[in-house]
Amino acid sequence: MRDHQLGGSSVHGNLPLELDAFVGRSAELAGLAGVLGAARLVTVTGAGGVGKSRLAARAAVRCAPCDGVWRVELAPVRDPEFVDHAVVEALGLTDHTTRLPRETLLAHLAERQLLLVLDGFEHLVEACAGLVGELLGQLPGLRVLAVGRRPLGVAGERVFPLAPLGEDEAVELLLSRAAEQGTAVADGPEVREVCRRLDGIPLAAELAAGRLRALSPGQLLDRLDDRFRLLTGGGRDAPSGSRLRSTPGAPPSRHRTLRLAIGWSHELCTPQERLLWSRLSVFAGRFELEAVEYVCSGHGLEADDVLDVLTELLAQSLVVREETPAGVRYRMLDTVRAYGADWLEAAGDAARLRRRHRDWYLGLATWCELDWFSPRQHEVAARVEAELPNLRCALERCLAEPEAAYLGQYLAGSLWFYWAGCGRLSEGRHWLEQAVRLDAGHERSRLKALWVLGYVAILQGDTVAALAALQECREEAERSGDATAVAYAEHRSGCLALVRDDMARAESLLRSALDRYREIGELNSNVLMGQVELAMARAFQGDLADAVLLCEDVRRVCEDHGERWTRTYALYVLAYAAWADGDPARARTLLTDCLAGAHSFHDLLGSVLAVELLALVTVVQGDAAEAAVLQGAAARMWPSVGLPLFGSAYYNAPHELCEARARERLGDERYEECVAQGARLVREAAVSRALEQPTCTNPPPPAPTRAGRRRAEVVLPPAGDQRA
Known part of the structure; x- marks a missing residue:
């Protein structure tokens, strides 16, 4: 749990820090705070880019209950099954039982006074509505502030539609954002006409402000006029999915106005900037520079040029830079990302970029698994936490494609250290059970997923499922001659005997597994844990001195390796x-x-x-x-x-x-x-x-x-x- 400063106020929870000035919206802010004080479920609706998230965060601070405000970012969540997981993750909850995430939420929130902010739910309406309805029905101390383009449709919901900024506030925002980027622009007729043409949509005004480094307000207005005339009749150069069609001369809707502003920004980008913009759309949520350099380079964009191009997209407010516990990360707003995705599909390059994205995160998981046995364990944990939306995306893509299913099995198994070591058992089991059901024709990857599934089931106390997975793993490993999988299956079977109080069997299996590890040259956190488990078995049988010797040896090796x-x-x-x-x-x-x-x-x-x-x-x-x-x-x-x-x-x-x-x-x-x-x-x-x-x-x-x-x-x- 954390305390954050937002707009000068300290609030308990996980609301992100504001990195730029909050402009206008005083009447809407007071109105939303008032509705929040009277209703347990309020949904802020409005077009993309209208400023719903910023207003909701400000209002949440004003209405923060004693147990704080907790924001759940749902835009990176693609699978409705992960809505509950996302809420558990945002609240920082850890549960090692076989309880469903919703049961964990109900238990944790039962006696709390808390405001939950569900941001970006519109692609997950049904799943979110079911969750919100059940939580509010059973938790009297809970309030929910939902943020999306449409209502949830839950009983008792108060809808708070958010309109664009008025002209004065839109002008103030544009000038403020331009000043933050080092461009001094005076208020005047051309600036006001730009804001009117952009219909007061905050994101559109921010994109326009990014262009005032290179264009005067008059030049900006001329280019915007050209874009309006072109797109109201159907764009020649836009991907078919993003063309704006309306009656000639009629003003476009606010949604189309935003698409127009984004498309106009796209036209003003250099070819390299357009390439990077479209390729960044393959990422889910936040991403790091190294990933961008690998995934997005080539075919017209050299890796050495990526940083310079990314910097330009940042300056144009098309990409946002954020500080996280894992270091600097970047992200695109959903509307900007969606526009880039249209261009990526139109260019016929989406499949290649998705493969590169998958390969990067396979490599990341491999590196993290190896680096878990090092002084960088906490760094590894923070990095996987930060990259979880992209790892989920890679897992989904692998397990949905028959030819890549074995990579999904490998990825789910390689993340054992995160599932078991960082309190993510429920999610890990979800992926592992999907993975082992597939016959991908790559026995080694499936065997790894099997023993990890057995391990996770043991940690959850599900001995029946653990026994089934470990027996299957060992039988198949012996048949195929996979000595590593045999050792792990035997080790975890010994762990299972230990928790079932069968000390003699536990000792026998653990000693055999440790011998196998030595034969194949395996040394990592798992192997050392097997030695600790053997110490447990010895202690249970009355030999505490032997247990101490075993654990002193583990302690020495851990300290040598920084484990x-x-x-x-x-x-x-x-x-x-x-x-x-x-x-x-x-x-x-x-x-x-x-x-x-x-x-x-x-x-x-x-x-x-x-x-x-x-x-x-x-x-x-x-x-x-x-x-x-x-x-x-x-x-x-x-x-x-x-x-x-x-x-x-x-x-x-x-x-x-x-x-x-x-x-x-x-x-x-x-x-x-x-x-x-x-x-x-x-x-x-x-x-x-x-x-x-x-x-x-x-x-x-x-x-x-x-x-x-x-x-x-x-x-x-x-x-x-x-x-x-």
């Missing part, structure tokens, strides 16, 4: 061992490192297990009340992980020991009060509190006896199942 994700689980085992040896201070140090790492990757299982063990360490150090608070916080986190403590005696033992000690010191009533206090903490607050060093209010009890230590060795919970 952070698997390291958190090794730290968890070492922390438990430190507690069992009567050293709670060292256990706390290890656990705070573990928790910080797990939380940074949105690893819910690693986080909740660390909080549970920190509660036990806290009661040992003498603060029973704080221990009970942490147990309450953990209890709130478990539903997003799965069955609380998995119904396992191994997992339950540390929790039960902590509870027994805390109840003994506090009494039942006070203990329950503290647990209830912790249960009110959201995950961010719970993690922050758990990472704070508590103050001991009572002297610590004696260190565990030797008998107690033997008991601890038997009940060590298996962190390595990684439902993260």
Whole structure:
């Protein structure tokens, strides 16, 4: 969750920062804020480029409820099935269970006062209407501000149609945008006539402002007049899908006025600028410079020229530059992108560009999978997060084309680290299940998708689906002689046995898998996690010393390679061992490192297990009340992980020991009060509190006896199942 500044106001949520001045619209802003205060569903409608998104964001700030304003950008979403996923993603939610995304939303929003902004839904009306109707029907604290070209058609909807700017405001906007680009232009009859011809549409005025670097207002008006005369009779040079047809001499509609302004900007572009504009339309959402240089170069546009041409499109407001956690990204407004897509199709170059787009993101996934086992794990996670709309686009294209289906299987499997390591299990399973259903004639790619599907199903607690996928993977891998797939299938089968409390089988399978990894020279985060899981199995069987040796080795290798994700689980085992040896201070140090790492990757299982063990360490150090608070916080986190403590005696033992000690010191009533206090903490607050060093209010009890230590060795919970 984040706090953002918008128009001088701080608002809790994810609204983007404003990069340029907000001009005019004071009456509309007050009107929309008033409607938002009276209705739970308001839809701002209007033509493309009329300024709906900017006005909605401003009004949302004025009406922000206590739990903030959260914007869902739906323009890059192509598949209606991903509407729910997009909302979950925008809210920053992580859920590792088999619950559907909508169930996750209902659970998360149940007690919150929140404004949800759905921006750019018009191509997904049916899916969005169904979602909004269900959410509003069950969540009294939720309000929805929808932004699109048409109403949603949901009961109780208040429609707020947005008209273009008045003449004075349109002139102010054009002059303001020109000044921001370093061009001083005075108000005058020609500037006002330009704004009138452009019907006060903000995007059209901004495009015109970009041309005032090279043209005087008079020249700009003359060219615009030529464009009107040409296009009202049917354009000779425009793609057939974008020609403007109307009665000669009649003023075009606002939609056609915008298309006219965009087409006029297109005419004023150089040939290279037109090429790049059309080719950029293959991207979904934001894109990076390196991707543009690869995907869009060639056939009339050299890679070395791409940056200069892109800079010109930026100066003309045809492309927008944005700062993201993954670095600088660019995007095109939907109306501008759609115009470029028409030209790309008309040029007969769309299929080639889509292939290049696909190949770039296949390469990106390959690089990220390799780089996950490095000091750049967080950078990799941020990059995949930023590129997710384009990766989805590549997956859709691959899985929809029989000849490219094997590439879709490879891509879905290569993103295992993101599905499993960054809390995207539900989406990962969606793609993986689609991929393994296809017979693409490329066994190796399908086998990878199969073992990753088994892995994801384990992390979701779906043991039946996991067993089916892993058995099929192993049988097919042995038949085809794929030693790598055999090793991974065996490894994940050992992980499955571990979470099912079959320690002997888990140890046997994990040792065999680790031997296979050594034989084929495999070393990565998966291999090290297998060693941590083996340590779990050894600890369950009473050999905590062996578990420590295994995890110290994992910790050393992780630190040598800069690996952070698997390291958190090794730290968890070492922390438990430190507690069992009567050293709670060292256990706390290890656990705070573990928790910080797990939380940074949105690893819910690693986080909740660390909080549970920190509660036990806290009661040992003498603060029973704080221990009970942490147990309450953990209890709130478990539903997003799965069955609380998995119904396992191994997992339950540390929790039960902590509870027994805390109840003994506090009494039942006070203990329950503290647990209830912790249960009110959201995950961010719970993690922050758990990472704070508590103050001991009572002297610590004696260190565990030797008998107690033997008991601890038997009940060590298996962190390595990684439902993260």
